[in-house]
Amino acid sequence: MADNTNNRPRRGPGRGMMPVEKAKDFKGSIGKLLAYIGRYKIAIIIVMIMAAISTVFSVVGPKVLGRATTTLSEGLLSKIAGTGGIDFTKIGKILIFVLLLYAFSALFSLIQGWIMTGITQKVSYQLRKEISLKINRLPMKYFETRTYGEILSRITNDVDTLSQGLNQSITQIITSVATMIGVLVMMLSISPLMTLIALVILPVSMGLISFVIKRSQKYFKVQQEYLGHINGTIEETYGGHLVVKAFNKEKDFVDDFNKTNDVLYSSAWKSQFFSGMMMPIMQFVGNLGYVGVALTGGLLAIKGTITIGDIQAFIQYVKNFTQPIQQMAQVINQVQSMAAASERVFEFLEEEEEDQEVANPVSTEGIEGYVEFKHIKFGYNKEQTIIKDFSASVKPGQKVAIVGPTGAGKTTMVKLLMRFYDVDEGAILVDGHNIKDFNRRDLRDAFGMVLxxxxxxxxxxxxxxxxxxxxxxxxxxxxxxxxxxxxxxxETLPGGYDFELNEDASNVSQGQKQLLTIARAILADNPILILDEATSSVDTRTEIRIQKAMDNLMRGRTSFVIAHRLSTIKDADIILVMKDGDIVEQGSHDELIAKKGFYADLYNSQFESNGAAS
Known part of the structure; x- marks a missing residue:
């Protein structure tokens, strides 16, 4: 059973370490995305300014706070020495200033977050709107060569990934870069020597993290793969629950589930173990940095080259310097996911479309229903021709039956008539006009279908x-x-016409659903009708009643009826007998039976098989 697990890796435990889908053309995907959000460039610039200002205020805070510590320590020493006391007024002013710094930092961060959220939601809305409109303009072959899950994934998962990545990555990158630069400047202003010590630990931490990621990556991949397998198994079992019950296959499915679940369990706990090592490693390396800074700061303080408040501020800066590095590592994953998602979205939006409108289109008003097929040649693939040479002429109001063995091309003719596909050679005429001269929507409005x-x-x-x-x-x-x-x-249902069908309309029978679709076609009142095995899901008695209703409906309208039960189309004006993509015989039922050809063989074999069955 197809689902969207094979379209895009799922996010789960492990976060930044999760393997992410990478874009085939990273620069091109990001370039298209940036060009797409170019309409919001003024707002983006404002966001960047706000993020930078917020970062500056937060970076300055620890050093200013360090002055309060220095003032307090100097006051204590003066009090001990009996030469003075603690200047609480000065400390209070410093603390109020720090409070204002952090308040302004939070305010600017709130503003940039609010603006960026608005931008991403507008982008998401616009993308979903364009995708929704795009779906209606795509040719039928697009949907017949892709699973529903893959198409839905573009609208839901990919746009969500793009939106989240866009919302978080831009501000996070700006904030992290600004924080690293600002913190580095402040650290150098306090002590170049301690700054050098703090920077030395970075390669060590990056090396350890890289080692853990390389060892854990294979387990995460297995976890994601088998998560998809186990979801597929559950989905398949749930969707086919009646079949599983009918064939007593519960134990087989449980055994299959357990095998898959064992692999998932093994890979999941290993991946989580390695993922859990990340924070202890970072804390261990960070603590080494703190120890080095504390020792060096203490020695420098003894020499009188640095104050206690500066040491406190520097320790805070060491923490603030390593945090953006971790955030940037996570942002890289987000950007990769965002680039992959945007590539899939823009790839969908750039798919070849059907030509919806033509210059000077023919009007469908007053269509009589004259249909002519002129030497039609068609194949779903250019290398494989299905319809080789199809010609037929249908007068207004005639009932035309299309019969033939499976794969003869009956339904394909309907798809060509509705312009779901265009013919490779020849032409289809409606009231003397090539169907390519009509707007597609107008043309399809002239047809009623029951499938x-x-x-x-x-x-x-x-x-x-x-x-x-x-x-x-x-x-x-x-x-x-x-x-x-x-x-x-x-009328027998609870609520009658107000009875609500559930999501898959399984609260009515298949035959009843067919009756509803036939009623829908009757209501549409189109000049040309297409009935593709319209009565295949109803019982024989109901079929007779529907046939009578259909006869009334088809009277005065050109009707194309595809049928396997040949007894239902004996009263057709013309029967087109198809074999291997060509019309091998055509005429009325009596004429074709008299010919004793392919149709007569089909009819007699069906009659004989029905007789044997009865």
Whole structure:
């Protein structure tokens, strides 16, 4: 069962160490993203200024606070020596100044966070809007070559990843870089020697972290892989629960789950163990730095070259200097995920589109339903032709049945007629006009469809039928349901037409869903109808009733009926018999039976198999 686990690695425990999907073209993806958010460049500049100002205030704070410590220590020494006392007024002024510094830092940080959140939400909204509009302009072949999970992942997961990365990475990069530069300047202003000692520990910590990451990476990859496997197993078991129960396969699925879960458990605890080592290592190395700074600071204080307050401030700066490094490591992962997500989003937005509108389009008003196929040639792949030479002429109001064995090209002809695909050679004419001369939306508005695969959505039965014509009144919806022989079963449901279908419409039977889609087509009242195995999911008695309703519906309209049960199309005006992509025979039922050709063989074999079954 397809899901989105193979589209993008899931975030989970381990955070910064999690393996992330990398963009194939990192610079190109980031460049497109920056160009896309260029409309907000003034706001971005303001965010950068606010982040820098906030960082400056927070960086200056420890040194100013150190003055309070120095004043306190000097006052204590003076009091002990009997030469003075503690200047609480001065200390109070320093503390109030520090409080204001941190308050202004928090204020500017709040402002830049508020602006950046607004920007990212606007970008996310715009991207989702463009993706939603893009979906309607993509050709059918795009959806038939990709899973639903992959397409949904572009709209949900990728846009979310892009949004989160954009919101956090820009401000984090600015803040971290500004903090590192500011802290380094302040450390040098206090003591170049202690600064050198503090910087020496950085290569040590980076080396240890790199060692841990390399050792743990393989376990994280296995964890992510088997997390996808176990989710797939659960999803598959849940989705096919009835089949599992029917074939007594519960134990097999449990055994399969346990094997997968054992691998996941083994890799997960190892990856979490290595992940848990990160903080102790950083703390250990940080403590070594503190010890080195404290010893050096103490010696310098004894010599009188540095004050106690400066030592306190310097220790705080050492902590503030290592923290941005950790944050930058996490930001790199975020930026990589953001670049990969933006690459997938922009790749989707740049997919080739259908031409929706044409210059001087032909109007669909008053279409009579004359349809002509002229030497159609088509293949889903250019190297493999399915329809080799298809020609047929259909008069307005005729009922045309398309029959033939599986793979003969029956449904493909419908897709070409609706312009889900364009023919490679030849032309399809509607009322004498090439269908390429119509706007696609206008052309499809002229067709009503009832497919073998029913479709309903989570809403009332009334609204599901009304989907065929949104402006229809309740009375018109009920009339359509009666014509489709759906009224009786709807009235037996709790709430009748207000009965709400669940998400997959499993609270009504497959045959009942088919009746609803037929009612929807009746309500739409299109001049040309396409019925693809429309009665395949109903019982024989209901099928007879629907056939009568369909006869009334099709009267005066050009209708294309794809059917496997040949007994249902005996009254068709024309039967097109397809084999290997070509029309091998055409005519009425009686004419084709009299020919004793391919159609007669199909019909007789079906009749014989039905007779044997009965």
């Amino acid at each position: 073998q695969d029913t479709w309903a959505y989570k809403a009332s039965i009334m609204e599901n039928i009304r989907y065929g014509r949104l402006e229809a009144t309740d009375e018109e919806v009920i009339a359509a349901a009666k014509a489709a022989h759906a009224h009786h079963f709807i």
